Amino acid sequence: ETGVTQTPRHLVMGMTNKKSLKCEQHLGHNAMYWYKQSAKKPLELMFVYSLEERVENNSVPSRFSPECPNSSHLFLHLHTLQPEDSALYLCASSQEAPSGMGREQYFGPGTRLTVT
Amino acid sequence: DQQVKQNSPSLSVQEGRISILNCDYTNSMFDYFLWYKKYPAEGPTFLISISSIKDKNEDGRFTVFLNKSAKHLSLHIVPSQPGDSAVYFCAATGGGNKLTFGTGTQLKVEL
Numbered sequence: 001e002t003g004v005t006q007t008p009r010h011l012v013m014g015m016t017n018k019k020s021l022k023c024e025q026h027l028g029h030n031a032m033y034w035y036k037q038s039a040k041k042p043l044e045l046m047f048v049y050s051l052e053e054r055v056e057n058n059s060v061p062s063r064f065s066p067e068c069p070n071s072s073h074l075f076l077h078l079h080t081l082q083p084e085d086s087a088l089y090l091c092a093s094s095q096e097a098p099s100g101m102g103r104e105q106y107f108g109p110g111t112r113l114t115v116t
Numbered sequence: 117d118q119q120v121k122q123n124s125p126s127l128s129v130q131e132g133r134i135s136i137l138n139c140d141y142t143n144s145m146f147d148y149f150l151w152y153k154k155y156p157a158e159g160p161t162f163l164i165s166i167s168s169i170k171d172k173n174e175d176g177r178f179t180v181f182l183n184k185s186a187k188h189l190s191l192h193i194v195p196s197q198p199g200d201s202a203v204y205f206c207a208a209t210g211g212g213n214k215l216t217f218g219t220g221t222q223l224k225v226e227l
Contacts (some may be wrong), residue, residue: 042118042120042205043218051215086195094213103221104150104165107152108159109157109159
């Protein structure tokens with residue numbers, strides 16, 4: 001496996017279910033991210049982990065719970081979601097760099113989530 | 117309040133001609149700018165970036181121009197190819213690892 005992988009690619013869940021999204025990066029990076037992409041909206045940053053510590057939580061509802069057990073793996077635990085949470089969830093990774101250089105993030109293919 | 121704006125939701129260009137995608141930003145703290153390309157059912161792919169200390173960066177068929185006084189950047193693709201048909205996102209950052217994205221421009225390169 002190379003780059004950033006995400007599983008599952010598609011997920012349909014009811015509002016009372018609990019599920020988890022998984023992300024794995026094979027790039028040796030030390031920062032990982034969760035983004036949400038809804039139709040006709042910009043990518044919204046949800047969480048940032050740097051060196052396995054959460055450094056940003058962009059006012060995300062508590063029904064989304066991230067977990068970063070090590071620098072290569074990132075999870076997003078989902079419970080009691082709402083239909084408006086249906087979206088594409090993207091994971092990304094990057095190597096923290098001095099200001100001004102190399103802040104590119106590399107994305108996985110995403111999980112298309114539908115909440116019914 | 118959108119800090120990064122891509123005002124053209126779509127652009128159609130003939131194969132072989134130049135594609136110009138535009139992006140405007142409002143936050144003067146942004147000092148690094150990136151372009152991503154996204155195909156359907158795939159995640160965004162990093163294309164090219166530019167630091168605020170430069171006004172141009174070139175990589176093969178792709179050139180990014182930055183006009184700091186106008187808070188405007190553009191991506192030029194020349195010559196355009198059918199495989200370039202995708203959604204292009206502009207992103208910006210002011211330090212740290214938080215990227216702010218635009219809404220994207222759908223480019224269609226026609227034969």
